[in-house]
Amino acid sequence: MPSYTAPAKDAQFILHDVLKVSAQDIPGYPELEPDFTGAVLEEAGKIASEVLHPLNVVGDQEGCRLENGVVYTPKGFKDAFEQVKEGGWPGIDMPEEFGGQNMPYVIGTAVGEFFSAANQAFTMYQGLTHGAASAILAHGTDEQKATYLPNMVSCQWTGTMNLTEPHCGTDLGLMRTKAEPQDDGSFRISGQKIFISSGDHDMAENIVHLVLAKIPGGPEGIKGVSLFIVPKFLVNEDGSLGERNGVSVGKIEEKMGIHGNSTCVMNYDGAVGWLLGEEHKGMRAMFTMMNEARVGVGMQGLAQADAAYQNALEYAKDRLQGRDVTGAKNPDGPADPLIVHPDIRRSLMDQKSFAEGARAFLLWGATLIDQAHRAGDKDADGLISLMTPVIKGFLTDQGYDMTVQAQQVYGGHGYIEEWGMSQYTRDARIAMIYEGANGVQALDLVGRKLGQHGGKYVLAFFDMVKSFCQENKDVSDDFTKDFIKPLQAASKDLQAAGMFFMQSGMKDPNQALAGSYDFMHLFGHVCLGLMWARMGKAAQEALDAGAGDAAFYETKLATGRYYMARRLPATKLHLARIESGAETVMALDADAF
Amino acid sequence: MPSYTAPAKDAQFILHDVLKVSAQDIPGYPELEPDFTGAVLEEAGKIASEVLHPLNVVGDQEGCRLENGVVYTPKGFKDAFEQVKEGGWPGIDMPEEFGGQNMPYVIGTAVGEFFSAANQAFTMYQGLTHGAASAILAHGTDEQKATYLPNMVSCQWTGTMNLTEPHCGTDLGLMRTKAEPQDDGSFRISGQKIFISSGDHDMAENIVHLVLAKIPGGPEGIKGVSLFIVPKFLVNEDGSLGERNGVSVGKIEEKMGIHGNSTCVMNYDGAVGWLLGEEHKGMRAMFTMMNEARVGVGMQGLAQADAAYQNALEYAKDRLQGRDVTGAKNPDGPADPLIVHPDIRRSLMDQKSFAEGARAFLLWGATLIDQAHRAGDKDADGLISLMTPVIKGFLTDQGYDMTVQAQQVYGGHGYIEEWGMSQYTRDARIAMIYEGANGVQALDLVGRKLGQHGGKYVLAFFDMVKSFCQENKDVSDDFTKDFIKPLQAASKDLQAAGMFFMQSGMKDPNQALAGSYDFMHLFGHVCLGLMWARMGKAAQEALDAGAGDAAFYETKLATGRYYMARRLPATKLHLARIESGAETVMALDADAF
Known part of the structure; x- marks a missing residue:
C-alpha cells in the first residue's frame, strides 16, 4: 500500500525563497508570510495524507456504480468530502462574499497539488466545481451568482x-x-x-x-x-x-x-x-473554466509523479537486491538497497528533479494568474496564457513518464495492483488527454499563442531568461557553469525553434505544426531550466547567508545540477526534430500508410 | 473493438528483400523461398486475426480465476489453444525428432510477432513452454528429453x-x-x-x-x-x-x-x-531460456506497438475532427479526418517507423540466432548475445511509448476500456519489467556484454555499419544524405559513448553504469538506423529494378527518411547524458533524497 507525505517544505521553499511571495505587490500577497502559508500547507498536508490518501486505493478498486439512475461513490468518499467541506478547502481562493477565504490562487494551487497527489479521482469532484464556479463568477448575472455560488464555493x-x-x-x-x-x-x-x-x-x-x-x-x-x-x-x-x-x-x-x-x-x-x-x-465563457482547468491538469501531472516518486524512493531504500559495484554499502545484510545502483539513482533523480522543477513552474504560473486577476496585469495575463498549454502538455506528459519510471523501480511488484504503483500510472494517463489532448495543447501553443501580439509574450519570456542570466553572471564560476550556461544554451534552442517557425511557417503552416509537439516540450524544458536556475540561486543565497538546514539547500543544488546536466539537453533533440521540417512528417498520402 | 491484420507483407519484405534469407548459407535457410514463407505467414496471420485476436479483449475483461485450487482461463482460450496445437504452431522451430517442424528460428519469430500482437496473454502459454522446452533440449538427459519434449513441443x-x-x-x-x-x-x-x-x-x-x-x-x-x-x-x-x-x-x-x-x-x-x-x-541452464525469452519479450514490445498502431491509424482515417489548415481535405463532410493534422501524422509516423524498424531488427537478430545455433557461428553468437539486452530493453521501452501514442490518437476514447486501446498500453507495460527489468538489461549490456572478448562484438557491429556505408556510398546523393550520413553520425555517437565508458569506467564503474540506460537506447537507435538504411537500400533497389508495387517501396523509403530525420537524432541526447558522467547522478547520499 503506497504512502503519501505532502511536500510542504518544498512548497514553502518555492513560495518564499524563490518566488518571495510576501514581498510581491499583488493584492493578498503581503499576507502570505511563511508562518501563515506554513500553517495552511501543514493542515492541507494532513487532510491529504490522513483523509484523502487512504481512500485512493479504495476508489480505484471499488469504482463508482450506477444503480437505478443514482451514482454511488466508493466507500468513505462521502465522509471525506464532508471533512474537506468543513475545512473550507473548496473555497480557499474564492471570494469572501460567496463564502470563500479569498486567498490567492497560488495557495489554492499548492493545496491542490497535495490533494490531487493523495487522491486524484476524489479531488476532481471539487476541482470541477471550482472551474464551474469560476465561470459563473466571470460570466454570470448577479442573480446567477447569488443562486449558485455560495453553495458551489462550499461544495454543498x-x-x-x-x-x-x-x-x-x-x-x-x-x-x-x-x-x-x-x-x-x-x-x-x-x-x-x-x-x-x-x-x-x-x-x-x-x-x-x-x-x-x-x-x-x-x-x-x-x-x-x-x-x-x-x-x-x-x-x-x-x-x-x-x-x-x-x-x-x-x-x-x-x-x-x-x-x-x-x-x-x-x-x-x-x-x-x-x-x-x-x-x-459560449466558447469564450467555457474558456474561463478551461484555462483554469488546464493549469489544474498540469498540476495533476506533477502530483501523480511526486506521489509515485515518494513511494519509489522508499522502495529503493528498503528493497535489498544486488551489491554496489564499488563496494558493499550494507555489508552485514544479505544485499544492498536498490538505491546504491546507478541506474536506480538515475531514475530517482529524473523523478525528483522533475517534481521539484515542475512544482516551481506551476507555482510561478499561479503567481502570474494572481498578478493578472488580482492586479489586472495584462502582461502577466499574456504570459500565463502563453504558458498554459506548456504547463498542461509538458507537465502531464513528463509526469506520466515519471509514474512509469516509479513503477519500474518496483520491478515485478510494480505491475501487481496490490502494490499501488500501477494506479499512479493509470490515473496519470488521463491528464495527457482531458481538457484538450496534449497534441491540441501543442497546436494552441504554436498555432495561436506564440504569435499573439506579434510574439510579445514569448519575447518577454526570453527577456526574463536573459535578465536572470545577466543578473546572476557573477554568483560563482560553478553557478555559471552548472546553471547559467546550460540555461542559455537551452533558451537559444528555443529561440532557434521560434525563428524556424517564423521563417518556414509563414510559407507553410505545416512546417510549424509538424514541430508543435516538440516545441511544447522544448519550451517546457526551458521553463524548468529557468526554475532550476532560480531555485539554485535561492539555495546558494541561503547557504551563503548561513541559513539553517544547509543539507536541504545542498540537496536542492545537487538536484538542480542533475536537471541541467541530464534533462535540459533534451532541448537539442527537440530543436533538431523541429528543424528537420514538415517534409518527412507529411510525405505520405493518407492511403499510403 | 480493435482489429488486427498480421503484417505478413512487411515481414516478407524484410525476410527476402532485406535479409535475403533463402540465399544465406545457414542450414534450413535455402528452403525459405518467398512462396514458402509467404504461405506460412499467411496462415499464421489468419490464426492470429481470426482465432487469437477476438479473444484478446475477452481475456482482458474476464481474466483467469482460481477455484478450489484449479485455474480456469477465460472463455474461448481452451478451444483456441486446441486450434493452435492442431496447426503445429508451438513446435514450428523445434526439432523433428520431438514432433517439431524444424523451421528456422527466424520463422518462429515472425509468426510469434503475429500471435503476440493478436493476443499477448494467450501467446505466453505457448511462449513459456517453448522456453522451457529449449532449456530441456539444451541441458536435459536423453531420458528427460524423451519424457518431456514430445508433449511440450506439441503443447499437450x-x-x-x-x-x-x-x-x-x-x-x-x-x-x-x-x-x-x-x-x-x-x-x-x-x-x-x-x-x-x-x-x-x-x-x-x-x-x-x-x-x-x-x-x-x-x-x-x-x-x-x-x-x-x-x-x-x-x-x-x-x-x-x-x-x-x-x-x-x-x-x-x-x-x-x-x-x-x-x-x-x-x-x-x-x-x-x-x-x-x-x-x-542452474543459472547457466536458466539462461538458455532467459536469452530466448528476452528476445521474445522484445518481440512483444514491437507486437503491441504494431497492433496499437494499426488501430490508431484506422481511427485517424475515420474520425472527422477539425480542418486541414492548408485547405479542407474532406470539403463535403462536416470535418476532415484526424490524419490531415501534422501532429497526428507525427505520432503515426513515430509509430510506423518504429514498428517496421523494430521488425527488421528483430528478424535480423533471429537470423543471428539461427547462424549461431544452426551453423555454429561463434561470432554470430557473440553478436546476438550483445544485442539481446538491446532487443529486450529498447524494443519494450519504445514499444510501450508507441502504445501510449496510439492510445493518445483516440483522445478521450483511448482512456475508455470499451475501445480497447488502454489494453495495449497495460499489456505492453509488463514487457519492460519481466525477464529482467530494463535497467537490468542496461546493466547486462554495459557491465557485462560490451567488454566481452575485449569488445570484439561491438567492434564487429561498428564494422558492419562502416561496411554498409562504404558499400553504399554511391547509391545516390539522396540516399547518402537521407540514410548514410545520419547513420554515420549516430554510429559516431555510439562509438563516442563506448569510448567514454572505456576511459572513465575503468577508474570508476559508476561512470559507465550511470549512462547504461542511455547507452541501451543509443545502441537501439543505431540498430534501427542501420535497419532503416538497409531497408531503404532494398526499397531503392526494387524501385530501380522496376519491381511491381512501387507504392510499397516508395512508402518504405519515406518512412525510413522519417526515422533518420526525426528519431535517430536521439543518439545525441543519449550521448550528452552519458558524457555528463556519474557525478550528478550519484551526488546525493541516500538519506539526502
Whole structure:
C-alpha cells in the first residue's frame, strides 16, 4: 500500500525563497508570510495524507456504480468530502462574499497539488466545481451568482463541464446538443454529452452542469455555441431545491484509471437551462473554466509523479537486491538497497528533479494568474496564457513518464495492483488527454499563442531568461557553469525553434505544426531550466547567508545540477526534430500508410 | 473493438528483400523461398486475426480465476489453444525428432510477432513452454528429453519458469527455495515462487515447471543455485500421467494487464523434482531460456506497438475532427479526418517507423540466432548475445511509448476500456519489467556484454555499419544524405559513448553504469538506423529494378527518411547524458533524497 507525505517544505521553499511571495505587490500577497502559508500547507498536508490518501486505493478498486439512475461513490468518499467541506478547502481562493477565504490562487494551487497527489479521482469532484464556479463568477448575472455560488464555493453543490459528444471532442463546432428558447427566458436542452467527470454522485445535494449547446437558428459551427447552467435539481426562488431536471446518467464509463471519479454519459431530455454569458459566445465563457482547468491538469501531472516518486524512493531504500559495484554499502545484510545502483539513482533523480522543477513552474504560473486577476496585469495575463498549454502538455506528459519510471523501480511488484504503483500510472494517463489532448495543447501553443501580439509574450519570456542570466553572471564560476550556461544554451534552442517557425511557417503552416509537439516540450524544458536556475540561486543565497538546514539547500543544488546536466539537453533533440521540417512528417498520402 | 491484420507483407519484405534469407548459407535457410514463407505467414496471420485476436479483449475483461485450487482461463482460450496445437504452431522451430517442424528460428519469430500482437496473454502459454522446452533440449538427459519434449513441443503439456521469490527477483542469489536430494536421485523441492506466468491453467494435461532452488550444503549465493524439472503430475515410466506432485497455486495475482495469462504464486511443498543440467549450474541452464525469452519479450514490445498502431491509424482515417489548415481535405463532410493534422501524422509516423524498424531488427537478430545455433557461428553468437539486452530493453521501452501514442490518437476514447486501446498500453507495460527489468538489461549490456572478448562484438557491429556505408556510398546523393550520413553520425555517437565508458569506467564503474540506460537506447537507435538504411537500400533497389508495387517501396523509403530525420537524432541526447558522467547522478547520499 503506497504512502503519501505532502511536500510542504518544498512548497514553502518555492513560495518564499524563490518566488518571495510576501514581498510581491499583488493584492493578498503581503499576507502570505511563511508562518501563515506554513500553517495552511501543514493542515492541507494532513487532510491529504490522513483523509484523502487512504481512500485512493479504495476508489480505484471499488469504482463508482450506477444503480437505478443514482451514482454511488466508493466507500468513505462521502465522509471525506464532508471533512474537506468543513475545512473550507473548496473555497480557499474564492471570494469572501460567496463564502470563500479569498486567498490567492497560488495557495489554492499548492493545496491542490497535495490533494490531487493523495487522491486524484476524489479531488476532481471539487476541482470541477471550482472551474464551474469560476465561470459563473466571470460570466454570470448577479442573480446567477447569488443562486449558485455560495453553495458551489462550499461544495454543498458540485459542478461539471459538458463539452464532448460522441462524435466531437476537440472540434466542438460539430456539436448537436440543442437549446430551445422558452418564453420565460429559459431554454430546453436536449442532447447527449460524454466523458462528464463527476457527472453524478451521492456527495452533494445538487449538481450544477455547465452545458455547451446550440440555439437553433444561430451561426454555424463553433460560433453558434452557447453555454448554459443546467442544475440537476431546479432551484426555487427561495433557494430551496425544487423538482428534478430532465438530465440523467446514461452510464458510467469503464476507464483505465481514476475509477473513483464518476465519468458519466449525460442525457439531456428537454432539461431546463439558463444562458450563462452571451448567446453564441459560449466558447469564450467555457474558456474561463478551461484555462483554469488546464493549469489544474498540469498540476495533476506533477502530483501523480511526486506521489509515485515518494513511494519509489522508499522502495529503493528498503528493497535489498544486488551489491554496489564499488563496494558493499550494507555489508552485514544479505544485499544492498536498490538505491546504491546507478541506474536506480538515475531514475530517482529524473523523478525528483522533475517534481521539484515542475512544482516551481506551476507555482510561478499561479503567481502570474494572481498578478493578472488580482492586479489586472495584462502582461502577466499574456504570459500565463502563453504558458498554459506548456504547463498542461509538458507537465502531464513528463509526469506520466515519471509514474512509469516509479513503477519500474518496483520491478515485478510494480505491475501487481496490490502494490499501488500501477494506479499512479493509470490515473496519470488521463491528464495527457482531458481538457484538450496534449497534441491540441501543442497546436494552441504554436498555432495561436506564440504569435499573439506579434510574439510579445514569448519575447518577454526570453527577456526574463536573459535578465536572470545577466543578473546572476557573477554568483560563482560553478553557478555559471552548472546553471547559467546550460540555461542559455537551452533558451537559444528555443529561440532557434521560434525563428524556424517564423521563417518556414509563414510559407507553410505545416512546417510549424509538424514541430508543435516538440516545441511544447522544448519550451517546457526551458521553463524548468529557468526554475532550476532560480531555485539554485535561492539555495546558494541561503547557504551563503548561513541559513539553517544547509543539507536541504545542498540537496536542492545537487538536484538542480542533475536537471541541467541530464534533462535540459533534451532541448537539442527537440530543436533538431523541429528543424528537420514538415517534409518527412507529411510525405505520405493518407492511403499510403 | 480493435482489429488486427498480421503484417505478413512487411515481414516478407524484410525476410527476402532485406535479409535475403533463402540465399544465406545457414542450414534450413535455402528452403525459405518467398512462396514458402509467404504461405506460412499467411496462415499464421489468419490464426492470429481470426482465432487469437477476438479473444484478446475477452481475456482482458474476464481474466483467469482460481477455484478450489484449479485455474480456469477465460472463455474461448481452451478451444483456441486446441486450434493452435492442431496447426503445429508451438513446435514450428523445434526439432523433428520431438514432433517439431524444424523451421528456422527466424520463422518462429515472425509468426510469434503475429500471435503476440493478436493476443499477448494467450501467446505466453505457448511462449513459456517453448522456453522451457529449449532449456530441456539444451541441458536435459536423453531420458528427460524423451519424457518431456514430445508433449511440450506439441503443447499437450506446457511449461513455466520459476525464478522469482517474494524477497528476490534480480538478485537470485538470495533465493530460499530448497531442493533436498533423495536416495532415488530425485529431489524434494520446497519454497514459494511468485510471478509465475502460465503457472497453472486448464488448457494442458500437464505443466512442466522449471524451478531454481538451492541444494543444501552447496555454495553460497548465485553459485549454489540449481535448476529442476518439477511436473504438476508425475510421469510414469510408460509416459502416462501419475499422481499429483506437491506443487499448488497460492493465488493468481491481480495485474495491470495481461489478465488472460494466469500469473501465479506457486507453492512447492516437498514436490518431486529432477535436476536439469549440473548441480549448482542452474543459472547457466536458466539462461538458455532467459536469452530466448528476452528476445521474445522484445518481440512483444514491437507486437503491441504494431497492433496499437494499426488501430490508431484506422481511427485517424475515420474520425472527422477539425480542418486541414492548408485547405479542407474532406470539403463535403462536416470535418476532415484526424490524419490531415501534422501532429497526428507525427505520432503515426513515430509509430510506423518504429514498428517496421523494430521488425527488421528483430528478424535480423533471429537470423543471428539461427547462424549461431544452426551453423555454429561463434561470432554470430557473440553478436546476438550483445544485442539481446538491446532487443529486450529498447524494443519494450519504445514499444510501450508507441502504445501510449496510439492510445493518445483516440483522445478521450483511448482512456475508455470499451475501445480497447488502454489494453495495449497495460499489456505492453509488463514487457519492460519481466525477464529482467530494463535497467537490468542496461546493466547486462554495459557491465557485462560490451567488454566481452575485449569488445570484439561491438567492434564487429561498428564494422558492419562502416561496411554498409562504404558499400553504399554511391547509391545516390539522396540516399547518402537521407540514410548514410545520419547513420554515420549516430554510429559516431555510439562509438563516442563506448569510448567514454572505456576511459572513465575503468577508474570508476559508476561512470559507465550511470549512462547504461542511455547507452541501451543509443545502441537501439543505431540498430534501427542501420535497419532503416538497409531497408531503404532494398526499397531503392526494387524501385530501380522496376519491381511491381512501387507504392510499397516508395512508402518504405519515406518512412525510413522519417526515422533518420526525426528519431535517430536521439543518439545525441543519449550521448550528452552519458558524457555528463556519474557525478550528478550519484551526488546525493541516500538519506539526502
